[in-house]
Amino acid sequence: MEIYWVLGIPIAGGVFLALWGSRRNAPEINALVSMLTFLAAAMLTQRIIEQGPMMVGNGWFFIDSFNVFLVTLTAFVAFTTSLFSRPYMRIEKEHGRLNDKRLRLYHSSYQVFIAAMLLALTTNNMGILWVSMEAATLATVLLVSLYRTPASLEAAWKYFILCGVGIAQALFGTILLYFAAEKVLGSGGTALLWTQLNGVKAQLEPTVLQLAFVFLLVGYGTKVGLAPLHNWLPDAHAEGPTPVSAVLSGLLLNVALYAVMRCKVLVDGALHTDMAGNLMMGFGLLSVVVAAFLIKRQTDVKRMFAYSSIEHMGLITFTFGMGGAVASFAGLLHMTMHSLTKSAIFFAVGHATQKAGTQVMDGIRGLIKTNPTVGWGLMLGTVAILGVPPFGVFASEFLIITTAMHEHPWATPFLLTALGVAFAAIFGRVQPMVFGETELPRLPHMPALAPVFVHLGLVLMLGLFIPPYLAAWYRQAAQLLGG
């Protein structure tokens, strides 16, 4: 039952905000709707923990430990982002960058976007998965161009066209998947249900699935931001409003990777080779290396962290590509860590750029003096994402690197070099932003940074101690991925 709440609340919220979103308290309604979604997601999780995987609504929805974990994460980050966006967007409006009409569009699209992602996560039908991934893109195109500046329009256009072409490849992949499935399951609505496909995966035609996976990986991989298909990502992150950057980076990339993983499980079952895993490792490793070296050249702070997202998504893709229980566990853990940390960083960066009036890093100096909370938030977030202990990213990266050393030693030098380069580049940039000299006065208003510290607190906690039930949960999910 909870599943209908999880999907229904954001859709209802989106409709409500589209109709009455010009009200003064629209941001509060947005936050309230997100909170209710999160509560529903928490109840769903509770039920899955108690009763195990289940199918709802004649097999339309399928929930197991793998996707329920992402549902909770998505609902949680969506909730904290809505809390952050409430004061942030209000200040943007005071600065004259937005008006009521655009805020209405923003709030409504935000809820529709969340609903589309949750549908993508919970649906059992590979076709609907495609439909909701595309819906998530469409909901965010107008958000990226919300400021209507030339650069933001260009970014939104690039986002639409590149992701559109990418997702068209995924549609072809889905058609091929259906083509293979239809031979075994017969035509009709059930042949695209993941649970059905998973049951007969050994009988699916290997050549067709091989081709299908290439298309699906390229298609959804565009959305994950894998190099060399990543071009839309830095632009969309840098030019859109900061709350949108936070949810794109923290959530959408995860959901796209989730789609790839669902396909990989099927393909692995049909092929009995490592072809899918090898492809993912190749793309992942390329993304890590390319992104790390491009980070060095950025001048815009949001662009820099967008490249860092590409790097981390590449790392996760590589890890899932390796396969096996430990790697899948590490990949899931890193997914969580990256979502929480990166969205926290974007919150802090949002306040910093809003205060400095620029996203160029040379223009942001001495945050620790003008606003210690923002300064510490950014510094701690950066330290966390760079994988410094005791934060959780260290734990997951450590697991990833040790597994890579053990199973694919050739990849280790690339990974270590890339992580080192990224570390030097990002730390070198953020340090003067936080501790540099500045003449600017202190910030007049208190930033709303509770979400930042909640996220970082969670990351710290998971770095020090993963509660046993959570570890068991991750292990279960890793097993589903073929551990």
Place this chain on the structure above:
Amino acid sequence: MALSYHLQVVNLLAALLLLISFAMLSQRRIVGLITLFAWQGAALAVSTSLVAWATGQHHLYYSAALTVLLKVIVMPWIFYRLVKELDVNRDVEPMINIPTTMLIGIVLVIFAFNLALPISALSGTVTRSTLGIAMATVLLAFLMMITRSKAIPQVIGFLAMENGLFFAATSATYGMPLVVELGVALDVLVGVFVLGIFFFQIRETFDSLDLKHMEKLKEK
């Protein structure tokens, strides 16, 4: 023998589809491009309903009806309105000259047929021989997106690509499950609406729909 007679017509329509794709590649005016897109949709709908009739797959009638409604009536109408209101019906200058584009197109068609060969060998549908054409349509639409610098031709290229994918689904598997096709159609429709809004934003900011103005965001 009735069956093979229908299939002859389907093959003919498939050839027509390919021909329209080439015509789109060589079309210079936006209005002409929209008309061609509507014709492509019509050819697709007729061939889909013929396949439905020949094979008794009733759900294909729905998707044919959907194609007529969306791709022959609604979308061309939206595009005509956009062109009229934005006043952009000047010649479309492709970035590569047209004869070269056509030659690249021919190479793509050969490539598509080779790519489709192993799949159509496995397919049990009566229409499997058209799969190569479907893939060629996808690739040609992709080529059109690459070679055009204006916003509307790029989007038409994108939609033509979707037409090709639809055709591929029909020829390889007699179409996807209905609910998926409905979802895809809904997405495409919403996408066109979003783009309509978006075009006005681009025009407001740049005073033109030429994407040459939109090449600022690059790695330095």
